[in-house]
Amino acid sequence: MGSDDQGNNDVGRSGFTRRGFIQIMGTGAVSASLAGAAIAARSKPVPPEKVMDAENTVKISLHVNGAQHAVLVESRWTLLYVLREAFGMTGTKEGCSRGECGACTVLIDGIPRYACMTLAVEAEGRRITTLEGLMSGEQLGPVQNAFLEEDAYQCGYCTPGQIMAVEGLLRKNPTPSLDEIRIGVSGNLCRCGAYTHIFRAAQKAADLKKR
Amino acid sequence: MLPSFSYVRPETVKDTVKHASARGAALHAGGTDLIGCLREGIMDVDKVVSLSALADLYGIRETADDGLTIGALATITEVAENPLVRNKYPGLAQGASEVASPQLRNQGTLGGNLCQKPRCWYYRGEFHCLRKGGDMCYALAGEHQFHAVFGHDRICVITHPSDTAPVLAALGAKLRVAGPDGGKTIAVENLHVPPRDNVLTETVLGPGEVITRIDLPRPAANLKSSYRKVRARRSWDFALAGVALALEMDGDRVENSRVFLSGAAPIPWRSRSVENVIRGRRLDDKTIAEARAAIVENADPLPGNTYKLELFKGVIEEELSAMGRPE
Ligand SMILES: Cc1cc2nc3c(=O)[nH]c(=O)nc-3n(C[C@H](O)[C@H](O)[C@H](O)COP(=O)(O)OP(=O)(O)OC[C@H]3O[C@@H](n4cnc5c(N)ncnc54)[C@H](O)[C@@H]3O)c2cc1C
Ligand code: SF4
Ligand code: FES
Ligand code: FES
Numbered sequence: 342m343g344s345d346d347q348g349n350n351d352v353g354r355s356g357f358t359r360r361g362f363i364q365i366m367g368t369g370a371v372s373a374s375l376a377g378a379a380i381a382a383r384s385k386p387v388p389p390e391k392v393m394d395a396e397n398t399v400k401i402s403l404h405v406n407g408a409q410h411a412v413l414v415e416s417r418w419t420l421l422y423v424l425r426e427a428f429g430m431t432g433t434k435e436g437c438s439r440g441e442c443g444a445c446t447v448l449i450d451g452i453p454r455y456a457c458m459t460l461a462v463e464a465e466g467r468r469i470t471t472l473e474g475l476m477s478g479e480q481l482g483p484v485q486n487a488f489l490e491e492d493a494y495q496c497g498y499c500t501p502g503q504i505m506a507v508e509g510l511l512r513k514n515p516t517p518s519l520d521e522i523r524i525g526v527s528g529n530l531c532r533c534g535a536y537t538h539i540f541r542a543a544q545k546a547a548d549l550k551k552r
Numbered sequence: 553m554l555p556s557f558s559y560v561r562p563e564t565v566k567d568t569v570k571h572a573s574a575r576g577a578a579l580h581a582g583g584t585d586l587i588g589c590l591r592e593g594i595m596d597v598d599k600v601v602s603l604s605a606l607a608d609l610y611g612i613r614e615t616a617d618d619g620l621t622i623g624a625l626a627t628i629t630e631v632a633e634n635p636l637v638r639n640k641y642p643g644l645a646q647g648a649s650e651v652a653s654p655q656l657r658n659q660g661t662l663g664g665n666l667c668q669k670p671r672c673w674y675y676r677g678e679f680h681c682l683r684k685g686g687d688m689c690y691a692l693a694g695e696h697q698f699h700a701v702f703g704h705d706r707i708c709v710i711t712h713p714s715d716t717a718p719v720l721a722a723l724g725a726k727l728r729v730a731g732p733d734g735g736k737t738i739a740v741e742n743l744h745v746p747p748r749d750n751v752l753t754e755t756v757l758g759p760g761e762v763i764t765r766i767d768l769p770r771p772a773a774n775l776k777s778s779y780r781k782v783r784a785r786r787s788w789d790f791a792l793a794g795v796a797l798a799l800e801m802d803g804d805r806v807e808n809s810r811v812f813l814s815g816a817a818p819i820p821w822r823s824r825s826v827e828n829v830i831r832g833r834r835l836d837d838k839t840i841a842e843a844r845a846a847i848v849e850n851a852d853p854l855p856g857n858t859y860k861l862e863l864f865k866g867v868i869e870e871e872l873s874a875m876g877r878p879e
Pocket of ligand 4: 495499
């Protein structure tokens with residue numbers, strides 16, 4: 342796969358071009374994600390049986406940033422809603438609320454997921470890590486520092502999600518290539534277009550983490 | 553805020569089937585499609601039945617006869633990265649790695665990917681179109697540049713959004729399904745429903761029917777599989793045009809082939825015309841030129857999406873050329 346949007350762009354001999362379409366021939370992603378292959382085989386913790394009525398709140402316990410939090414939730418509350426509104430952890434942002442932008446990215450059992458597409462009750466019994474969880478006391482974590490040092494944001498709205506995506510990527514693959522970084526943050530849109538800085542921050546973060 | 557619903561997470565498949573058989577119940581696997589549909593008011597759901605406590609639905613294992621069985625709850629990431637999948641069915645690993653974004657692959661499951669709702673913008677928007685029980689297809693007369701060029705019969709012109717379904721169909725995968733009437737097996741190629749049979753549903757699954765596992769037959773020693781997808785942007789996007797190939801080679805000749813297209817039709821679209829052209833032939837320039845023509849045979853493009861025909865020709869040419877090259 343080419344390293345920019347022009348990469349591997351023509352389709353056969355047809356020479357098809359059409360303004361507004363950038364054709365991406367998808368072949369790179371498979372080999373690029375090889376590094377994570379070992380993780381795929383892990384077995385899942387299976388949560389216990391549960392019944393909740395509509396519109397009633399039920400007490401559940403969520404494991405967030407190393408601590409158990411008991412909380413009353415409705416079945417329809419998303420993890421994003423509970424983090425922000427019940428726990429006041431506003432580091433996780435709400436963007437599209439439809440799985441398209443990545444602002445709400447958190448780690449669940451160390452793996453990046455969208456909190457807006459996750460019911461809070463489905464996150465029971467799993468380890469949830471949010472932006473706040475990457476701090477140690479008042480100190481920023483390595484990925485956060487890398488974003489700061491590389492100026493990897495403009496308005497900053499997408500930044501918490503980008504940081505969580507990079508954190509998840511580096512936990513799985515401590516030495517990602519540029520292409521692996523691009524894939525790793527491909528679920529996080531930046532309206533300000535700070536991508537080149539974000540990619541650089543991810544590389545910097547990999548270095549900082551190694552120290 | 554989502555509309556309210558009751559929630560149940562049973563520990564046995566039997567209880568799951570019972571809960572899911574009730575009117576207004578919907579299964580929840582990874583939730584990446586279901587939550588979106590609830591938020592957009594596409595489905596009327598008063599009970600969400602979670603599959604996540606069903607231990608039998610997890611894991612990817614080799615079977616006694618050298619095939620593979622994939623739990624319906626295996627995530628798309630697990631499918632894409634599993635070494636057995638990558639070795640035996642590289643096309644499936646490619647298909648899975650082309651789905652959505654990393655976060656959605658980490659959360660979405662293979663079973664859910666096969667049963668996801670269409671992505672037509674009228675359907676996802678506020679239009680009460682044919683597929684939602686209304687009386688017209690808005691896309692047919694309106695914006696349809698990403699819609700179907702085959703198999704729509706000008707009834708409903710969605711394309712099936714799954715990147716895994718065409719590969720699973722090409723590989724001859726079968727679904728194990730639990731339901732109110734006991735267990736049954738459905739070939740993936742027979743899972744999806746074309747609009748002319750019933751425009752109101754996407755799959756043949758009835759109320760209470762749950763996919764438990766996806767079984768792949770033992771790969772023939774000479775099997776080569778691949779999936780290629782063209783999309784409009786580099787970050788996540790659905791297929792504009794895609795081709796899944798499962799070819800059994802006899803030396804440099806194609807002995808058997810199964811060819812399914814994505815981004816083409818309301819269901820994963822089998823291209824028998826390409827299969828007929830390449831069967832028994834070497835993948836040389838002449839065969840490939842004929843396959844280019846064959847792939848668009850019987851197409852019924854709409855005014856706004858004829859460009860897809862050129863894409864399909866290009867993709868089949870590239871994919872067959874790659875297959876024909878000695879390793
Ligand atoms: C922004 C975005 C981009 C996307 N891009 C792509 C893409 O490029 N390619 C692609 O293929 N997909 C794409 N998707 C779809 C995504 O892959 C699916 O949402 C996901 O695979 C569904 O899996 P899930 O486990 O989350 O399903 P859920 O949301 O839990 O379920 C989906 C549907 O399937 C039913 N269901 C789930 N499991 C079973 C089962 N075991 N038996 C019977 N019925 C079941 C549910 O009742 C529901 O109706 C995209 C989605 C989003 C939001
Ligand atoms: S293509 Fe199908 S889903 Fe879209 S508007 Fe037409 S009938 Fe509705
Ligand atoms: S807010 Fe969750 S993906 Fe946009
Ligand atoms: S910095 Fe503004 S959206 Fe990314």
